[in-house]
Amino acid sequence: MIAPRTLRFSWLATVSLAVxxxxxxxxxxxxxxxxxADFLRETLGSEKPPSAVVWMNDExxxxxxxxxxxxxxxxxTRYWYNETRTVWILxxxxxxxxxxxxxxxxxQAIKLLRVLEFRESRxxxxxxPFFADQFEGIGLHRSGKLSGRIDGISGATLSxxxxxxxxxxxxxxxxxxxxNTKARASAP
Amino acid sequence: xxxxxxxxxxARRSHWTRRFHRLxxxxxxxxxxxxxxxxxxxxxxxxxxxxxxxxxxxxxxxxYGIESPPIVSSFSASGLTFASTPSALYANGRELLVTTxxxxxxxxxxxxVIVATAEEILVTTPDGMLIERFDPDISGxxxxxxxxxxxxxxxxxxxxxxxxxxxxxxxxxxxxxxxVAWSLPSDPSDEQVxxxxxxxxxxxxxxxxxxxDLHSGRILPSVGRYLADITALCLxxxxxxxxxxxxxxxxxxxxxxxxxxxxxxxRAAGTGHARTRR
Numbered sequence: 001m002i003a004p005r006t007l008r009f010s011w012l013a014t015v016s017l018a019v020x021x022x023x024x025x026x027x028x029x030x031x032x033x034x035x036x037a038d039f040l041r042e043t044l045g046s047e048k049p050p051s052a053v054v055w056m057n058d059e060x061x062x063x064x065x066x067x068x069x070x071x072x073x074x075x076x077t078r079y080w081y082n083e084t085r086t087v088w089i090l091x092x093x094x095x096x097x098x099x100x101x102x103x104x105x106x107x108q109a110i111k112l113l114r115v116l117e118f119r120e121s122r123x124x125x126x127x128x129p130f131f132a133d134q135f136e137g138i139g140l141h142r143s144g145k146l147s148g149r150i151d152g153i154s155g156a157t158l159s160x161x162x163x164x165x166x167x168x169x170x171x172x173x174x175x176x177x178x179x180n181t182k183a184r185a186s187a188p
Numbered sequence: 189x190x191x192x193x194x195x196x197x198x199a200r201r202s203h204w205t206r207r208f209h210r211l212x213x214x215x216x217x218x219x220x221x222x223x224x225x226x227x228x229x230x231x232x233x234x235x236x237x238x239x240x241x242x243x244x245x246x247x248x249x250x251x252y253g254i255e256s257p258p259i260v261s262s263f264s265a266s267g268l269t270f271a272s273t274p275s276a277l278y279a280n281g282r283e284l285l286v287t288t289x290x291x292x293x294x295x296x297x298x299x300x301v302i303v304a305t306a307e308e309i310l311v312t313t314p315d316g317m318l319i320e321r322f323d324p325d326i327s328g329x330x331x332x333x334x335x336x337x338x339x340x341x342x343x344x345x346x347x348x349x350x351x352x353x354x355x356x357x358x359x360x361x362x363x364x365x366x367x368v369a370w371s372l373p374s375d376p377s378d379e380q381v382x383x384x385x386x387x388x389x390x391x392x393x394x395x396x397x398x399x400x401d402l403h404s405g406r407i408l409p410s411v412g413r414y415l416a417d418i419t420a421l422c423l424x425x426x427x428x429x430x431x432x433x434x435x436x437x438x439x440x441x442x443x444x445x446x447x448x449x450x451x452x453x454x455r456a457a458g459t460g461h462a463r464t465r466r
Contacts, residue, residue: 037325048357053320073285075319078356091321100323 030097030119033127036089039102039116040080043087049080054176067144067169068092077173085111086177088170092162094120099162103170108178109139113167123159131160140171209429216422223419226403230396238396248398249389251407256385264374265294266301268316271376273388277305279316281383293333293371295340297353302340304333304371309342311353322356324349334370341368 034042041047053076056064064072080087085106091098097119104112113135115127125131131153138148146168152160233239243249257273264270270279272291277284289305296302300319303310306329311319324330328344335341340351342358349358376384401407405416441448 035325036323048355051355073318074321075313075317078320078322 030117031124032117034102034114034116036100036102036116039089039114040087043085043102043104043112044080044082049082049087051078051080052177052180053078054173054180060172060176063144063172064169067172068165079173079177081177086174088173089116090166090170092166092169094123094159094162096120099126099159099166101163101166103135103167105170105174108171108174109137110135110167110171112136113163115163118159120159123153123156125153125156126159126163131163135163135167138167140168140175144168144172146171205429205433209426209433212422212425212429216419216426219415219419220423223403223416226399230399230403233396233399238399239394241395243393243395243398248393252393254389254393256381257388259376259381259384261291262374262376262380263291263294263303263371265303265371266296266314268294268301268312268314269374269376269380270294270303271380271384272305273384276388277303277310278384278387279312281380281387282316283387284312284316284318285310285321289329292330295333295335295369295371297340300353302333302335302351302353304330304342306330309351309353309356320356324351324358326358332370334368336368341370343370 037047040049054060055076056072056074061072077088077090085104088103088105089100090103091100093099099115099119100117102112102114102116103110113132115124115132118124118127131151134148134150138146138150141147146164150160150164229236229238257275260272260274262269262271268279269281270277270284270291272278272287272289275288276286277291287305287307289307292304292306294301294303297311299314301312301314301316303312307323309322309324311322313319324342326342326344326349327346330342330344332343333340334343338350340353341361342349342351348361350361351358398407401412405412405414405419408415
């Protein structure tokens, strides 16, 4: 038979652990995995690489609304670039708070996707390489959707969806950026 | 000789069943219609976009006890008034951004307005449309925004930075730039306050939520649930008594067609029931 003192301790330990887990899991402290300047330095070799913007014209705004599920918040989106790649830093809402994602695109395919800052209390598993690595090499299908399948994470569906939407949007923006660059280069 | 207590005749029971059925039906009519309509609308809430439609009716807001949020800070630049509440930022009374970061300043730029919150820099058009938002990656929260003759200036508790609004880059200022005109708070006009209040409180309540509360009775916090319970019991009663009355009518042949009635055996007159020997 278990001694009463042991039983009381067990209950106390169980309750304490439950409360701690509750506090930890429900407290929504933002976690910054990497500063933007560091991400730009790592992916483009410079803390202040050249940047340009893609303006939301009517066509792009419509596409953005369809892809993101909401109207784009800003009238333009900035990106950074070198000769071979573009780098996008996008904020997309998971459940309630924005997730900051850094996306590198090279040759119209994703070279790297990384969570730079995560602000929600759950779904942070998307910051792990096992999830983010799935995006490497993925481009846009003719239909406008991602060319590859992304496996979800149980309990992190909203974060997974936010990352997937951002990836798709970054690829579309990259196409527009490339188109604009070519137009500028060929202009008399 | 003891007289047996007469049992109520089946006709009398039937009469009272019908009477109560009618009474309950009429009494619960309004609630049943409300529940039916709200249920139908809720079933198609996504198609109707009810979750995105804001219910800004003053009566509803009063019912829900939703009050306008306090204005935490306000700055003006280029004829625009920017104000922040605990959950959002507004430009001339129109919601600009959902953010909990307090407003720190607003200064006019060339063809745009630069706005700073504690966490990020925003660029808007002269009429308050959000062009771009930028996280400056500086140490510590932003405390002040200002402008010197050559650049915009950001101040944190640790340092001062020059902001290049074109390229959206910041660089630390080694020495304090003494020529800075810092953005100072301003009081919004009463009209601005009212517009922000309507925008803020209207955005917190959707028609889907109102219908769901109406459907469940929770729109009236103290008695609504019980009214919903009573309506449900009434509906249950109507279903049961309706079934009983149908069964009785069916048994008596009242629901038969004239052809079926002409073939059925004649029943005893008066009671409408076949006499049974006791």
